Amino acid sequence: MNKKIKFALLFTMIFAFFGVKLNAQLQSGSLVDGIAVVVGNEIILESDIEDQANYAKQQGAQVSDKCEFVESIINNKLLIYEAKRDTLIENRSEAIKETANQKYNQILGQFPDEKTMLSTYKFRTSYEMKNAIEKIDTDNYYGQMKYGRITDKADVTPNEVTDFFNTYKSQLPEVKDEVTLSQIIMYPKLTDAHKDEIIAKLNKIKQDILAGESFENQARIYSEDPGSAANGGLYKNISKGKMVKPFEAAALNLQEGEISDPVESEFGYHLIQLVKKSGKNYDARHILLKAEPNDAEIATAKKELDSIRTLILNGRLTFKEAAYRFSDDKKTKFNAGILTSEDGSDRIEKLNLAPTVSYQIAGLNKNDITDVFQDTIQQDKKVVSIVKVDDIIASHQLDITTDYDRIKQMALNKKKNEMVEKWVKEKLPDVFISINNRYKDCAFKTDWRKSEAK
Missing domain, CATH: 3.10.50.40 (Chitinase A; domain 3)
Structure with missing residues (x-):
């Protein structure tokens, strides 16, 4: 795949890493660690590079070219460094610190005691772990804010989308089996x-x-x-x-x-x-x-939702009308009950469905509606649901006639990352960057070393 497309994927991947990676922090004094790169006053350790590469591989990405991967990390660190100097980006240190404490406590709630949690995540003290969470969240916030500031005016025309498709169509990925679904969720009411x-x-x-x-x-x-x-x-x-x-x-x-x-x-x-x-x-x-419903309250909710399902099947109520009138799910009730994937598309890969939903729709055809079933959503909230299969899309190569929105997003991401690349080259003369000699043979696209003498 073209390097510019891979560069776009790496930015996404690294932001995701900062959002979820907690257990890869090395203890101070580790022999395998050392400074790989300095960007302004931001430091990239060898362990940072190895941890991010391992995470990327776990997500199915190819990281065969370490030099290219390191360069994407340097780009990201430059965004973070400049974001902290940008007076139009709000300093959220206190809020991030508080959120880090909350995340720490949420993780602690999953373990029998603090000692077990720290051992599992390979930290010596709670202070170390809280600092690691805070650093990750801080980098994530500043990197995303600066990326957004640079690319906020980015857009692509239909002609640019078509040109992108014609240029890269042989390299575009195959889409796995997908479905589009609508749902109605009801919260059982307590007596x-x-x-x-x-x-x-x-x-x-x-x-x-x-x-x-x-x-x-x-x-x-x-x-x-x-x-x-x-x-x-x-x-x-x-x-x-x-x-x-x-x-x-x-x-x-x-x-x-x-x-x-x-x-x-x-x-x-x-x-x-x-x-x-x-x-x-x-x-x-x-x-x-928590207002946790008991078995009798759940049974009452199931009965109520089943009567709504019957009205839909008999044509007395459309699924869209029923979702708007009866669904308790604020994310979907005003959108005809339609479920969306992480990228905002209404097409969801079957492999990415929640296990309960995947089981309930197994064997159903287009326009079929599941029986009422019990489910658990965020924060272990017990609900009752029905799901309608709006469409079933077989695996296929991305095509502009059927996947225009996705291809448009890919073209837009490419343009955004080109804007960032241009910004990096313009900013480079004003920022001190030092790269360890172990990367001296890397053929970076950007000449980072020209600022080492500053």
Whole structure:
């Protein structure tokens, strides 16, 4: 494949790496580590290159040319360096630090104890791991923001899409078997008795706190929020609009140190304590009890959704109308229930479907609708669903007549990365870059070494 196309893929891959890679941080003093490249005041270690190459291979990418791969990393690090100097890019250090702490606590919630987690991820201390998460998130944020600033005006005309296709059609990948699907998701409703039971438990916890128990300790014991329970329920530096409306409204109506009555949100029921209010931001602790439906409540929801399915099958209601009127999934209810893939396309590779959905549509034909089934979505929320098979697309070579939107996106990505390449060459004379001599034989497309003498 043409190098410019591969370059576009590498940018995407490296951003993905920064978003998910946690366990490849080497301990300080590792003999295999060392400085590979310096870009301004940003350092690329040998371990960074090896870790990213391994991750890329795990994702199915070819990394046969290490020099080319290293160059893509240098490009990315230059974006990060310049983004930190760009006054139009907001400094989000505090928010990133807080998010890193939340991610740390979420990961901790998946392990029996902190020692096991640190051992699994090969960190010696919680401080080391939190710093690694913060660095990854910081690089991810600045790299993406600068990339976006450089390419925000990029666009392609229909003629450019056609030219791109004609030039690269023999190199375009084959699309695997795909489907387009629509869904209706319903959240089982809790009975009043069940709600009263949860509220009573929270009221008892509140009374214990007022009687002398620590809110922080009670959150560690009872809260079902994986993002804050291990931290005593604490969220720091919360900006207005970040939390769901019922939570925020209750928190901002409290005095510092005051505790709310139970507050209902889409996540369950909360006790909230306002810790500190400073300008537009605030710190708050909470104890969350999830509104988890029981078997009887799930059965009631299944029955209700099955009656809606019958109306659709009898032609009294279209799937689109039913999704708009009855679906509880905010992402799809206003879009006829249509599911989309990560790239925004309504075509989804069968291999990428959630296992439950894949099982339910097995053997169905176009326009068939599944029976009602129980599923689990984000944050282990129990739901009931039906899925309609809108289309089935057999594997095929990408073609402009059937895959125009995808080919347009590929052409746009190519143009964006050409813009970045041009920006890099223009910026290069003003940035100190030093590359270890072990890469002296690399035939880089950009002459990075001309700035080493600065």
